[in-house]
Every structure is written in C-alpha cells, then in structure tokens.
Amino acid sequence: MATKKKEEKESKKESKSKENLEYVNKQGKRLDGRTVDETRPIKIKVGVVPNADGSAYLEWGQNKVIAAVYGPRECLPKHTANPYKAMVRYTYRMATFSVPDRKNPRPGRRDVEISKVSSEAFERAIFTEKFPNTAIDIYVEVLDSNAGTRIAALTTAAVAVADAGIPMRDMIAGVAVGKAGGNIIVDLNKYEEDAPDAVDIPIAILPNSEEIVLLQMDGLLSKKEWVEARTKAFAAIKKVHELQKQALLEKYKNFESTPSNDGSDKQ
Numbered sequence: 649m650a651t652k653k654k655e656e657k658e659s660k661k662e663s664k665s666k667e668n669l670e671y672v673n674k675q676g677k678r679l680d681g682r683t684v685d686e687t688r689p690i691k692i693k694v695g696v697v698p699n700a701d702g703s704a705y706l707e708w709g710q711n712k713v714i715a716a717v718y719g720p721r722e723c724l725p726k727h728t729a730n731p732y733k734a735m736v737r738y739t740y741r742m743a744t745f746s747v748p749d750r751k752n753p754r755p756g757r758r759d760v761e762i763s764k765v766s767s768e769a770f771e772r773a774i775f776t777e778k779f780p781n782t783a784i785d786i787y788v789e790v791l792d793s794n795a796g797t798r799i800a801a802l803t804t805a806a807v808a809v810a811d812a813g814i815p816m817r818d819m820i821a822g823v824a825v826g827k828a829g830g831n832i833i834v835d836l837n838k839y840e841e842d843a844p845d846a847v848d849i850p851i852a853i854l855p856n857s858e859e860i861v862l863l864q865m866d867g868l869l870s871k872k873e874w875v876e877a878r879t880k881a882f883a884a885i886k887k888v889h890e891l892q893k894q895a896l897l898e899k900y901k902n903f904e905s906t907p908s909n910d911g912s913d914k915q
C-alpha cells in the first residue's frame with residue numbers, strides 16, 4: 649500500500665516536471681539541441697542481408713531498423729493469392745531488447761496495426777498488378793527504439809524494396825511531426841512524445857507526387873497547427889528521400905551495365 653502511494657506521488661511529480669519543461673528554448677533549441685524542423689541524424693546502408701532479394705539497414709537517432717524483402721514469389725497458402733495482383737505482406741516486429749521494458753515477442757495489437765497500414769502504403773507504391781498470383785514479403789525488425797519507429801521501418805523497407813528491383817511508382821519516405829509544449833516540431837523523440845500536450849503524426853508520402861500513403865494521429869491539433877505541421881513534414885521528407893537515393897546510389901554506383909549476347913543489357 650505504502651509503495652503504491654509512493655509510486656503515485658512519484659508519477660505526479662514526474663508529470664508536473666514534464667509540464668514545466670521547456671521543450672523549445674528561447675534560442676529555438678529543443679531538449680536534445682535540435683531546431684524545430686530538424687530530424688535526428690539518419691544513416692542508411694543497402695544490401696545487408698545476403699539471402700534476401702533486397703535489404704537495408706537504417707539508423708535514425710537511436711532507432712535501429714533492418715529490413716529484408718523476398719519476392720515476388722509464389723503466394724502460399726494458395727487461397728490467399730490474388731489473380732490480378734501481388735499480395736504485399738509487411739511484417740513489423742520489435743526485438744525483445746529494443747525497448748526499456750522487455751517486449752513480448754508475440755505480435756501485439758500495435759504490431760498488427762503498424763504492419764497493416766504499412767502494407768497498404770506499399771500497395772500504393774508497388775506496381776502490384778504486374779505480378780498476379782504472387783506475394784511480396786517485407787520483414788522489418790526494430791533492433792533499438794526511441795519513438796518514430798514505424799516511419800523509420802517504412803523508410804528502410806522502401807529502400808529494401810528498391811534494392812530488390814521491384815518496380816514502384818515512387819519511393820516511400822516519411823517522418824513523424826507533432827507538438828510538444830505548444831511547439832510544432834519534426835521527428836519527436838520519446839521524451840517529446842511523452843509531453844503532456846503531445847501530438848504525434850507519422851506521415852509517409854510518395855515524394856514525387858506528394859501523395860500521402862500513411863497518416864496517423866495521436867492527439868488534437870488546430871487547423872493552423874496542422875498546416876504548419878504538414879509543411880514542416882513535407883520539407884523534412886524531401887531530405888529523407890535524398891538520403892534514400894544516396895544510399896541506393898552508394899551500392900549501385902560501381903555496377904556497370906554490360907551488354908549480353910542477346911543484345912539486352914545485363915548487370
């Protein structure tokens with residue numbers, strides 16, 4: 649009983665200290681020194697899983713994600729195949745050691761939801777109609793996390809799909825935007841996501857057409873705040889997209905197209 653009271657007191661104290669926190673100071677700097685429209689550092693490496701058709705590894709601040717793509721391949725069990733298009737099966741998982749409290753390895757409601765919305769995003773991007781009766785399997789494993797993992801996962805997976813040579817209308821790139829302490833900020837970290845007035849909006853788009861393929865929202869924003877958040881998100885996504893392209897170029901810059909005997913270009 650006494651410990652419960654102590655815990656309650658501590659959590660009240662913690663939320664009070666979060667209320668008093670200055671999420672953006674007078675110099676326009678956030679708790680981790682970033683400006684309001686700055687993402688955490690992003691590093692992408694292509695081709696990290698030798699047995700996969702395409703793969704990528706990404707570090708986004710503390711978030712670490714690995715993605716592997718298999719397919720298009722036979723869709724099993726057969727009754728799940730679609731004679732008009734490929735089935736995109738996206739699996740988002742968090743490693744048991746990727747969060748402060750051990751994550752249950754069984755997929756929970758959150759993992760299933762993220763996998764579903766991410767599959768739908770890829771169905772917009774991939775020319776699925778070119779591969780009837782097949783499956784495209786995208787597996788993403790989060791190895792370390794600090795908020796923004798669904799977008800980090802999607803960004804990595806898009807690079808892996810491109811590495812697999814699967815034709816896409818466009819790359820998928822994203823960022824989470826939101827609000828903490830009354831400020832509209834880009835790429836919230838866990839501390840900012842836990843602010844008393846926090847709003848978290850993961851957004852992913854097809855960068856060339858700017859079509860939104862994933863949009864979720866925790867919390868409420870006014871219309872004016874939303875317009876500001878959207879503008880900041882789109883600007884940040886352009887930078888993420890550039891990094892995706894650079895990572896792919898890094899792998900393929902040394903591949904030269906050599907003419908084969910049948911006259912077609914072969915790598």
Ligand code: CDP
Pocket residue numbers: 747748749751758793794795796797798799838841848850
């Ligand atoms: O990661 P994302 O922001 O896309 O999703 P979220 O549901 O808003 O989760 C925010 C963060 O909470 C994650 O990035 C993890 O760091 C953390 N988390 C956790 O500690 N334990 C879980 N079972 C799930 C998430």
